[in-house]
Amino acid sequence: MRITPASMMEQLPIQFFSTMVAKVNKVISEGRDVINLGQGNPDLPTPPHIVEEMAKQAKDPMHHKYPPFQGRLELKQAVAHWYKQEFDVDLDPEEEIAILFGSKTGLVEICQVLMNPGDVALVPDPGYPDYWSGVAVVGGRMVPMPLTVDNQFLPDYGQLDAADLEKAKLMFLNYPNNPTAVNAPFEFYEETIKFARKHEIVVCSDFAYGAISFDGKKPVSFMQVPGAKEVGVEFYTLSKTYNMAGWRVGAMVGNKELVKLINTLQDHYFVSLFGAVQMAAAKAMTDSQDCVRELVATYESRRNALYTALHEIGWKATPSQGSFFAWLPIPTGYTSAQLADELLCKAHVMVAPGIGFGAHGEGYVRLGLLNTEERLREAVKRIQKLQLFTK
Numbered sequence: 001m002r003i004t005p006a007s008m009m010e011q012l013p014i015q016f017f018s019t020m021v022a023k024v025n026k027v028i029s030e031g032r033d034v035i036n037l038g039q040g041n042p043d044l045p046t047p048p049h050i051v052e053e054m055a056k057q058a059k060d061p062m063h064h065k066y067p068p069f070q071g072r073l074e075l076k077q078a079v080a081h082w083y084k085q086e087f088d089v090d091l092d093p094e095e096e097i098a099i100l101f102g103s104k105t106g107l108v109e110i111c112q113v114l115m116n117p118g119d120v121a122l123v124p125d126p127g128y129p130d131y132w133s134g135v136a137v138v139g140g141r142m143v144p145m146p147l148t149v150d151n152q153f154l155p156d157y158g159q160l161d162a163a164d165l166e167k168a169k170l171m172f173l174n175y176p177n178n179p180t181a182v183n184a185p186f187e188f189y190e191e192t193i194k195f196a197r198k199h200e201i202v203v204c205s206d207f208a209y210g211a212i213s214f215d216g217k218k219p220v221s222f223m224q225v226p227g228a229k230e231v232g233v234e235f236y237t238l239s240k241t242y243n244m245a246g247w248r249v250g251a252m253v254g255n256k257e258l259v260k261l262i263n264t265l266q267d268h269y270f271v272s273l274f275g276a277v278q279m280a281a282a283k284a285m286t287d288s289q290d291c292v293r294e295l296v297a298t299y300e301s302r303r304n305a306l307y308t309a310l311h312e313i314g315w316k317a318t319p320s321q322g323s324f325f326a327w328l329p330i331p332t333g334y335t336s337a338q339l340a341d342e343l344l345c346k347a348h349v350m351v352a353p354g355i356g357f358g359a360h361g362e363g364y365v366r367l368g369l370l371n372t373e374e375r376l377r378e379a380v381k382r383i384q385k386l387q388l389f390t391k
């Protein structure tokens with residue numbers, strides 16, 4: 001029998017990170033010691049008190065049955081508690097919080113509940129490639145919002161085409177930003193809310209790195225800004241804050257109607273996450289946040305080590321404000337893909353080429369602060385040998 005996939009399958013973008021992993025694995029299989037700074041997978045383990053809670057909860061037969069549809073109230077209350085404690089934001093656990101299988105899933109689902117084929121989604125360029133996936137699944141059209149250094153890597157709404165705005169149903173924003181590592185100011189979100197109201201565009205704030213910011217500056221949650229709940233939602237994940245990427249827990253918070261739509265769609269996909277995972281996630285969000293402060297201090301110290309080393313070899317770049325990435329302009333004479341290949345083949349250092357995040361990512365590479373300070377320094381030392389920079 002001939003299997004004929006749906007045409008949607010052909011529209012799915014090639015998973016950028018899977019291609020990258022294949023390249024690294026090839027070089028490793030040749031016996032090379034590769035320093036992989038190309039991916040966004042947290043390198044440290046989940047704090048022990050969360051793992052212990054999981055072990056305890058996994059033994060409770062209550063969780064061996066189906067969990068409640070739309071997730072456990074304990075986890076929704078924990079998310080509400082976390083938003084109140086960290087950002088002084090009030091959320092109704094029952095109506096303004098939806099539990100997600102990691103935020104990646106929610107980013108696709110939000111497109112499914114809002115967009116019809118041909119509708120437009122505004123996406124940051126450069127941006128996290130998974131926004132493209134959701135838009136492709138629904139047969140939508142992406143309109144890039146260029147993020148340039150001249151505009152502090154924030155979109156300039158004045159540059160967008162009126163015809164595109166007419167067709168736009170939603171927009172993705174992501175600060176602290178992957179890949180550019182900048183934070184967004186409060187005023188930017190005020191402007192965003194005005195823009196969203198005027199053009200009736202749902203704002204989807206991806207707050208995956210909401211807990212990771214440096215130099216004593218706390219990121220702004222979109223939910224802190226008056227009017228945010230009227231025009232949109234925020235996606236939060238435990239993957240980065242608590243090194244729980246493998247656990248697949250996230251939440252979408254904000255606008256009640258959107259929460260209801262996502263919950264309705266999820267009722268058709270699945271029941272909910274394993275109850276023990278939800279209880280352990282609730283513990284993570286309500287217990288002491290010392291582990292988060294320690295993690296942020298670790299990333300900050302790695303950032304400092306990396307930028308000091310880069311500065312010493314003459315690679316000039318503005319230090320990251322948040323997230324766990326470094327966004328570095330590349331030397332002239334290379335495309336970002338050529339430079340990434342050169343660094344992998346000759347220095348055995350894997351970085352992500354900026355072009356993988358969109359056309360405006362060209363001219364940059366992204367490095368993850370997801371290795372020890374020693375390995376980060378070693379990576380820079382290896383790069384120095386290629387003599388790409390003059391001091």
Ligand SMILES: Cc1ncc(COP(=O)(O)O)c(C=O)c1O
Nearest residue numbers: 040102103104128178208237239
């Ligand atoms: C900007 C951004 N959003 C969302 C995610 C997805 O996180 P998760 O699906 O683990 O919640 C990531 C992961 O790398 C990310 O970088």
